[in-house]
Amino acid sequence: MKSIERFFRRYILSTIGILILFFLLNILLLGAYFVIAGLGNVKNSNFPIEELSRHIEADSGQFHIDAQAEEILADSGAWAMILNDSGIVIWEQDLPAELPRRYTATEVAMFSRWYLDDYPVNIWKRTDGLLVVGLPPGDIANYYFSFKAGYIRPLLAGIGAVFCINLLLMAYLFIRSTRRVEKAMKPILEGIHQLSEGKPVSLEEKGELAEINSGLNRAGDYLIKKDNTRAVWIRGISHDIRTPLSVILMYASEIEGTSALPPATRRQAGIILRQSEKLKNLVSDLNLTTKLEYSMQPIHKERLNAVESARQALSEILNEEMPEQYELEFSEQQPGKEITLTGDDLLLRRMLSNLIRNSMIHNPSGCRIILSVALENGSCIFTVTDDGKGMSEDRLQELNQDKSITSTQESTDDIEHGLGLKIVRQIVKAHNGTVHFSVAHPQGLCVRIALPAVKEL
Amino acid sequence: MYDKKILIVDDEADLLEALSSMFERAGYRNILTANNGKSALEVWKKEQPDIIILDVMMPGMDGFHVLKEIRRTSKVPVLMLTARGEADDKFAGFENGADDYLVKPFLPKELLFRVQAILKRSYPKQEKRVYLDASTVDLEKAEVQRDSGIYPLTAKELTLFEKLYQNAGRIVTTGALCQAVCGEFWQGYEKTLSTHLRHLREKIEADPSRPVSLITVKGVGYRLNLKEAQP
Numbered sequence: 001m002k003s004i005e006r007f008f009r010r011y012i013l014s015t016i017g018i019l020i021l022f023f024l025l026n027i028l029l030l031g032a033y034f035v036i037a038g039l040g041n042v043k044n045s046n047f048p049i050e051e052l053s054r055h056i057e058a059d060s061g062q063f064h065i066d067a068q069a070e071e072i073l074a075d076s077g078a079w080a081m082i083l084n085d086s087g088i089v090i091w092e093q094d095l096p097a098e099l100p101r102r103y104t105a106t107e108v109a110m111f112s113r114w115y116l117d118d119y120p121v122n123i124w125k126r127t128d129g130l131l132v133v134g135l136p137p138g139d140i141a142n143y144y145f146s147f148k149a150g151y152i153r154p155l156l157a158g159i160g161a162v163f164c165i166n167l168l169l170m171a172y173l174f175i176r177s178t179r180r181v182e183k184a185m186k187p188i189l190e191g192i193h194q195l196s197e198g199k200p201v202s203l204e205e206k207g208e209l210a211e212i213n214s215g216l217n218r219a220g221d222y223l224i225k226k227d228n229t230r231a232v233w234i235r236g237i238s239h240d241i242r243t244p245l246s247v248i249l250m251y252a253s254e255i256e257g258t259s260a261l262p263p264a265t266r267r268q269a270g271i272i273l274r275q276s277e278k279l280k281n282l283v284s285d286l287n288l289t290t291k292l293e294y295s296m297q298p299i300h301k302e303r304l305n306a307v308e309s310a311r312q313a314l315s316e317i318l319n320e321e322m323p324e325q326y327e328l329e330f331s332e333q334q335p336g337k338e339i340t341l342t343g344d345d346l347l348l349r350r351m352l353s354n355l356i357r358n359s360m361i362h363n364p365s366g367c368r369i370i371l372s373v374a375l376e377n378g379s380c381i382f383t384v385t386d387d388g389k390g391m392s393e394d395r396l397q398e399l400n401q402d403k404s405i406t407s408t409q410e411s412t413d414d415i416e417h418g419l420g421l422k423i424v425r426q427i428v429k430a431h432n433g434t435v436h437f438s439v440a441h442p443q444g445l446c447v448r449i450a451l452p453a454v455k456e457l
Numbered sequence: 458m459y460d461k462k463i464l465i466v467d468d469e470a471d472l473l474e475a476l477s478s479m480f481e482r483a484g485y486r487n488i489l490t491a492n493n494g495k496s497a498l499e500v501w502k503k504e505q506p507d508i509i510i511l512d513v514m515m516p517g518m519d520g521f522h523v524l525k526e527i528r529r530t531s532k533v534p535v536l537m538l539t540a541r542g543e544a545d546d547k548f549a550g551f552e553n554g555a556d557d558y559l560v561k562p563f564l565p566k567e568l569l570f571r572v573q574a575i576l577k578r579s580y581p582k583q584e585k586r587v588y589l590d591a592s593t594v595d596l597e598k599a600e601v602q603r604d605s606g607i608y609p610l611t612a613k614e615l616t617l618f619e620k621l622y623q624n625a626g627r628i629v630t631t632g633a634l635c636q637a638v639c640g641e642f643w644q645g646y647e648k649t650l651s652t653h654l655r656h657l658r659e660k661i662e663a664d665p666s667r668p669v670s671l672i673t674v675k676g677v678g679y680r681l682n683l684k685e686a687q688p
Contacts, residue, residue: 242540243469245562250475253565254482280562287542298544305644308632311677315628318674330676338644346544 008182015174047076047140049124049133056082056091058128063091077136079119082129083108090129099134114142184209191216198294200224227294234290238283245283248276285419288350292426299344299430303454306339306380307332310373313352325366328356333374333381340454341380343431348451351427354420355384355447361420363388367444379433380453387444391437399437424449458576462487464506466497466523467538468515476510479565480572494518498526506533508576510568511555513539513546521553528554534579536571538563578623587622588684589670591663594618601660608660613638613653618661621671621681630678654679 055069063082070093073080079094087103089095099117108130111121119134120142147155184207191201191213201220203213255261255269291297314330322328352371359369367388374381391399399421424447428435433451440446463485467473470492477488489504491497494515501509509527513520524535537550542560550558556575559568587594592603599615601608610618620637621629635643635650658665672680 239540242542242561243472247469247471247475249562250472250479250565254475254478257482276562277564280564283562284542300544305632308630311630311632314677315630315674318677319627332676336647 008178012175012178015178016171019171019174047078047122047133047135048072049122049131052080052133053124053126053131056080056126056131065093073133077139078133080131080133082126082131084129095134188212188216191220195220195223198223198227231290231294234286238287241279241283245276245280249273249280252276282419285423289419289423289426292423292430297347297430299347301342301344304341304343304345304348306341306382306451306453307373309343309345309348310352310371310382312345313349314356314371316349317353317356323360323366326360327366327368329368329370331370331372333372337375339373339375339380341431341451342454343451344427347427347430351424351449352382352384354424358420358424359384359386359388359445362391362445375453376450378453378455379450382449382451383446385440385444385446387440387442390439390443390445396437396439458573458580459484460486461507461576461580462489462504463572464489464491464497464500464504464509466491466494466509466515466520467512468492469512476568479569483569494520494523497523501527501531501533507580508572509533509535510538510572511535513537513541513550521549524550524553524555534575536568536575538568574623587618589661590682590684591670592661594622594661596622603661603663610657610660611653614657614660617650617653618657618681621679622683625681625683628674628678628680632678634679 052069052072055066055072057064057066072078073093079096080092081089081095082091083103084090087105087108089101092101095101096119099119103111111132112123113121115121116132116134118137120137120140122133122135124131124133187203188209191203194201195216201216203217204210205214205217207213252269252273256266256273258266261269288297311330314328318328356369356371359367363386367386369384369386372381372383372385374383425435428449428451431451433449435450436448438446438448463480465473465476465480465488467476473490473492477490480488487506489500489506491500494517497509497511498518500506511520511523520537520539524537527533527535534556535554536557536559537555538559538561539546539550540561547558547560556579557571559571585595585597587596592601594601594610596615596619599610599612601610616637617634620634631647631650632643634654635646638650638653639646654671655665658668658671661670662668670682672682674680
């Protein structure tokens, strides 16, 4: 289930990407804020008290304020006063009337960093006194922070550590949560995958997704039940047809072989016999293809001599009364070489037999058929080649793609169900092999089957 | 061979009649029939047939049970004839002691050949001499008579000849012949096999370079052709 792992890996990576993007965006927004604040002169929250002080001059105990200083104060809506060492106001500008004109040392100490009657206060030490500037209430926020110097560095390190721990914790929780989702989803996705291949599904019906699992189990059971019903029906029909067909075959054979009967009757019996044989083959093919399709055919795999299996398949056909127009040959590409594979002998012989018979069916006027066996790159290669009329390019393409196989005969021909090649493909698949149809040279059809060979020690 | 008693058991009356008719037409003179398991056992006990053709699916006692009952006391050859074509059914038949298993529908000739082959295998002593075009092989004495000369067969030549004779007229693959001599592990014996068969051919053929009795089917195996009219 690599696709599922890939899906979750991609999901985690994309989420990490989103987190990184989120942080970058935040940094960008913060930067933008500072730029905008800078443009809006927000950074100059501190009143330019030093500059103001420079514009207030004392001359023989008289204070003079120039126009620029007045403008600074007016811009901020501020007032100003100068206190002497005794706490008496010796100069003032726009000082609200309700404020006292004399301050004790305690009062000066109290407002110097915070507020004087709700007026945020800035102070500046001059040679001739203490300049105090009061800003409108609510215009400036004054806070006073005090830390022991020894705490500052650990504090900064702590902030960094907390940030990193938060980041890691977030990543851990996220991955853990994803893993949990993955753990819950994986069986479901596997179940869907199995269903798509027509295999049975059995998921545990517990946990948060129990309902989905239960639904999938029901869907799987339903599909299997449907397949089984179809398979049992086909098997039942084919079973019920066997005995009557045997009787037909025997009587037709007897009538055809009775020389005392009129030739026309014997010929008709011969036709019944041949048609019954076709029905017999159809029943057999239909049964086998259904069982292979629904994995009901037990595959008895064993170590086999591929050359001997091919010989057996060929001899079975040669031992029948084969029409004279066909020439059957066997070719061992590496004579004496032992080619071993693991497979079901009966099915492999059936596969080769079907291919040879396919060549015969498609070339009723006769052809030369060669069955060869070879060992190539760790694969056992069976090739069935004929020099008959071959197949069209479209038909070859259709056979080489994994499309369903229809009848390979023309509509004018007698009954032919197209199951022979389907069975070949199913048997090859059951043995983890490949089959390829191509044009033989100079003419005809070439079918090449590659099955994994057992490696020689 | 044609005087052997054949018991045919099947619950389908039409098939039973068709089978009897087919064997009679083929020359067999002693045909017995039974249409269920119980009467099959009765006929078997009373008549002691030489071969039984037994259907599997029958009402009451099925073919496997009949076979089990027979195998308790007898080694009579039994060919199972059934509509159950699954591999596991075949294995069950062989495990119960069947000699052969044929799935319906079958070709009449195939059934005849199989019965013939079983009878040959099961009653070999009655077929002591095998007549070929140029020679006669005495299986009991393991010797060939040709042109008023006697040529003894080695043990391996005799084994090979018997295997070919059991399948006379049919191709026996190289592997099957090697297996007859060496058993399961016959790989690499092919060259030695061809030497044995060359020697056998020198004994049974008038002209070994142009054989008529022991025919090579190139790449596949060998076929033994009997003299058409066996005395």
